[in-house]
Structures are given as structure tokens and as C-alpha cells.
Amino acid sequence: MPFTDLRQFLNYLEDKGQLRPVAEEVDPEFEVARRMNQAARSQGPALLFQKVRGSPMPLVGGVYATRERLFMAMECTEQTFTERLTQGMAQPLAPTLVASGPCQEVVLLGDDADLTRLPVPTFSPQDGGPYITLGLVFTKDPETGVRNMSIIRIQLKGKRRLGIMARTYHHTGVHLGKAEAQGRPLEIAIAIGGDPVIPIASQWRAPYGVDELGLAGALRREPVPLVKCRTVDLEVPANAEIVIEGRIPPGVREMEGPFGEAAGYYTPASPKPVVEVSAITHRRAPIFHAVLCGPPTLESHLLTELISEATHYRTLKADFAGVKAVHQPTWGVAFVSMRQHTRQEARSVLAALLSKSEIKMGVVVDDDIDVFSLDKVLWAIATRSQPDKDTVIMPAMPHSGLDPSSDGGVSAKMGIDATRPFGQPFAEVAALPE
Numbered sequence: 184m185p186f187t188d189l190r191q192f193l194n195y196l197e198d199k200g201q202l203r204p205v206a207e208e209v210d211p212e213f214e215v216a217r218r219m220n221q222a223a224r225s226q227g228p229a230l231l232f233q234k235v236r237g238s239p240m241p242l243v244g245g246v247y248a249t250r251e252r253l254f255m256a257m258e259c260t261e262q263t264f265t266e267r268l269t270q271g272m273a274q275p276l277a278p279t280l281v282a283s284g285p286c287q288e289v290v291l292l293g294d295d296a297d298l299t300r301l302p303v304p305t306f307s308p309q310d311g312g313p314y315i316t317l318g319l320v321f322t323k324d325p326e327t328g329v330r331n332m333s334i335i336r337i338q339l340k341g342k343r344r345l346g347i348m349a350r351t352y353h354h355t356g357v358h359l360g361k362a363e364a365q366g367r368p369l370e371i372a373i374a375i376g377g378d379p380v381i382p383i384a385s386q387w388r389a390p391y392g393v394d395e396l397g398l399a400g401a402l403r404r405e406p407v408p409l410v411k412c413r414t415v416d417l418e419v420p421a422n423a424e425i426v427i428e429g430r431i432p433p434g435v436r437e438m439e440g441p442f443g444e445a446a447g448y449y450t451p452a453s454p455k456p457v458v459e460v461s462a463i464t465h466r467r468a469p470i471f472h473a474v475l476c477g478p479p480t481l482e483s484h485l486l487t488e489l490i491s492e493a494t495h496y497r498t499l500k501a502d503f504a505g506v507k508a509v510h511q512p513t514w515g516v517a518f519v520s521m522r523q524h525t526r527q528e529a530r531s532v533l534a535a536l537l538s539k540s541e542i543k544m545g546v547v548v549d550d551d552i553d554v555f556s557l558d559k560v561l562w563a564i565a566t567r568s569q570p571d572k573d574t575v576i577m578p579a580m581p582h583s584g585l586d587p588s589s590d591g592g593v594s595a596k597m598g599i600d601a602t603r604p605f606g607q608p609f610a611e612v613a614a615l616p617e
């Protein structure tokens with residue numbers, strides 16, 4: 184049975200000893216982040232802050248801070264998640280529209296829609312302000328009407344004003360570009376809190392025009408129920424805790440940032456688009472959901488890495504049948520294990536892997552190496568590769584602009600072929616008796 188909403192999942196986590204209520208009042212500025220970080224670094228439970236200064240709403244954080252909890256949300260295991268995700272990507276289950284939903288139990292329009300009532304945390308000391316870090320962003324292609332779902336960092340700028348960072352190559356950014364070219368505003372809805380698989384599905388780098396909610400449906404084995412928004416022509420998950428509706432006016436730019444980003448560094452403030460809020464709807468007694476952002480590895484990384492691993496597995500496997508597993512041990516790095524079928528096949532895998540914008544360093548190992556074990560991968564590098572022959576450098580590739588060593592999103596990339604030479608004798612592993 185899929186979880187219907189965030190509350191149900193929080194109850195489940197509490198039963199499993201994976202959620203701790205925090206009764207004393209906490210400050211949304213830094214204290215929430217500090218406590219979430221403390222819990223995360225010790226693989227501790229998710230935290231439900233019942234009293235957040237300045238807001239009537241509780242805040243939950245750290246829900247995705249361990250792989251185990253991500254698997255709980257997806258009702259799968261370390262062994263089965265890749266298959267669940269790849270199956271869901273191949274056979275998505277489209278959402279259904281329902282007449283009403285709990286996310287609209289309370290409807291606040293116009294001036295009543297006051298963002299400052301939400302317990303939005305400020306994470307890193309030099310951040311430009313409070314940030315909504317787990318807002319599911321829904322927009323539609325202004326030409327085709329096809330929906331997209333994504334997570335975008337959202338800066339709180341006032342009672343009814345938000346700043347957003349929609350990268351031009353991500354789909355929300357494409358929608359915005361098209362709307363601006365027509366000189367029209369882009370409607371946007373931001374859903375916070377809901378079925379815990381939906382944020383995971385949102386991290387699918389689906390082909391443009393494919394609705395990520397279909398993957399969420401496949402993962403939960405039931406379509407995601409959606410309701411129509413009140414002030415924009417968009418649909419949002421009916422069981423969300425809080426929904427923010429608004430418009431991004433064309434051509435308007437205001438300073439957004441700085442923000443302590445996923446690569447582990449501040450990205451400086453720069454002019455970015457804004458959202459003019461037209462409505463906030465929420466459940467009765469809503470729970471705000473935040474994920475911790477900062478240097479790796481935090482829940483913000485885990486949320487992306489699982490699906491990224493499954494996606495790379497799926498695309499690599501399609502071209503290279505011998506691929507066995509893919510793991511991203513930290514930001515920008517990926518390990519692949521495989522059985523080669525031709526000479527130098529590992530190099531083709533490296534070329535494919537390094538063509539992914541978010542991967543800067545790739546290592547390919549034989550299929551007897553566990554890619555989830557860092558010391559095994561390092562052992563393979565140390566004993567199965569010769570740096571002068573087995574390292575490939577690809578200069579000037581497109582890469583994430585969050586990497587401060589890159590030249591504005593252009594970076595060299597490195598691949599290491601740590602596989603034994605194909606078809607040639609090689610020293611036998613001295614495995615101890617079982």
C-alpha cells in the first residue's frame with residue numbers, strides 16, 4: 184500500500200524509531216539547520232519541530248537523510264530500488280484529476296496569502312534569506328501545455344514574493360524562456376509535503392515533455408491524485424500539505440542568493456526571476472517539509488543520487504549489456520561495475536558517463552568489485568590500472584556551474600579505467616576461504 188501523504192509516512196517513521204518530535208521552540212534561522220545537520224551526521228532520525236518561532240506550523244526535516252528512509256518511502260530495498268525506478272521510468276502511471284483534496288482545506292487569496300506565516304528556515308550563515316528547499320515546482324510548457332515537476336531552491340523575499348533559480352537547461356527554465364519570449368507570465372504552483380515518493384520522482388531527468396508524476400504513480404502503484412489550483416491553470420497533488428500559487432512576470436529580475444549549494448560552496452547572489460504569489464492553500468494544521476542543503480552528503484544529495492544512479496544504470500545498460508551497477512558516492516563522482524565484452528569497452532562506458540553534465544569523475548571497475556564500497560573501488564584503481572594508460576581526460580566539457588573550479592559550467596573531466604585488460608591473463612585474486 185502506498186503512503187497517501189506525508190503524515191502517514193511520518194507516523195510510519197515514528198513507529199520505526201526513525202522520527203523524533205522536538206517539543207521545545209526552535210529558531211528557523213540556523214537552529215533548525217544546525218539540529219538537522221547534527222541528526223544527519225550521526226545517521227539519526229528525522230526531526231519534527233513542533234514549535235518554530237514566528238510560525239503556527241510545525242516543520243519536519245531529515246526525512247530523506249538516510250538511504251534506508253528513502254527505501255522506506257519507495258517501499259523497496261538497496262537490492263530492488265534500481266529495478267523499481269527503471270521499471271517506473273519505462274512504464275509511468277499518469278496522475279488522475281480529482282474534484283477536491285485536503286491541500287485546499289484552507290484557501291488564502293490575495294493579501295491573506297502571507298508567506299511569512301510559513302516556518303521557512305535559513306540554512307547557511309551567508310544565505311541571502313530563508314529558503315524553501317522542498318517545494319515541488321509545477322509549470323506547463325506555454326506552447327504544448329505539457330506539465331513538468333521539479334525541485335527548485337526558492338528564496339522567501341516578502342509576504343507574497345519569492346525568488347527562484349530555474350537553470351535554463353532544466354525544464355522549468357525552458358518553460359520560463361518560452362513564456363518570456365511570448366512576453367507572458369509563467370504560472371507556477373509550489374507544493375510542499377505529500378506522498379514521500381513524489382519528491383524522489385521529481386529528480387528524474389525525464390526527457391523534455393515527460394511528466395515526472397508518471398514515475399511517482401508507477402512507484403506508488405496508484406496514480407497520484409491531483410486537484411486544480413484556485414488562481415492558476417495548474418494541478419497539484421491533492422494530498423500536499425501546503426500549496427503556493429503564483430506567476431513569474433516576464434523580464435523581471437531581482438537579486439537572489441547567496442545560497443550554500445549542493446557542491447558545498449556558496450553560489451553568489453545574482454539577478455533572477457521572481458514569483459508573485461496569488462494564493463496559498465493548505466490542509467488544516469499543515470506540516471511544513473524542508474530538506475537540508477549544504478556540503479555533501481546530505482538528504483538533498485541522497486534525494487537526487489538514488490534516481491541518478493538508476494537513470495545512469497538504465498541508459499548505460501541499454502548500450503553496454505555488461506553493466507552491473509552504478510553508484511554515486513558523492514557529488515560529481517560516479518562508479519560503474521561491468522563485465523566487458525570487447526577490448527576497451529570500459530572506455531566507451533566512461534565516455535558515456537562523463538557526457539552527463541553532473542558527473543566530473545568516473546571510474547569503471549570489473550563486475551567482481553562492489554561499487555558501493557569505496558575501499559574496493561580504490562583497491563581496483565590501485566591494482567588494476569596504470570595511470571598513464573588508463574586515465575582519460577576530456578577537456579572543456581559542459582558541467583555544473585556549482586563546481587567552483589569549473590569555468591562557469593565548463594570543466595575538464597576525468598575517467599579511470601580500473602578494469603583488468605579484456606581477454607588477457609591477469610593475476611588471480613587471492614580470495615580467502617569462505
Ligand SMILES: Cc1cc2nc3c(=O)[nH]c(=O)nc-3n(C[C@H](O)[C@H](O)[C@H](O)COP(=O)(O)O)c2cc1C
Binds near residue numbers: 316352474476
Ligand atoms: C533540494 C534540491 C534543490 C534543488 N534546487 C534546484 C535549483 O534551485 N535549480 C535547479 O535548476 N535545479 C535544482 N535542483 C535539481 C532539479 O530539481 C533536478 O535536476 C530535476 O530533475 C530537474 O527537473 P527537470 O529535468 O524537469 O528540469 C534541486 C534538487 C534538489 C533535490
Ligand SMILES: [Mn+2]
Binds near residue numbers: 331388390391392395
Ligand atoms: Mn522534466
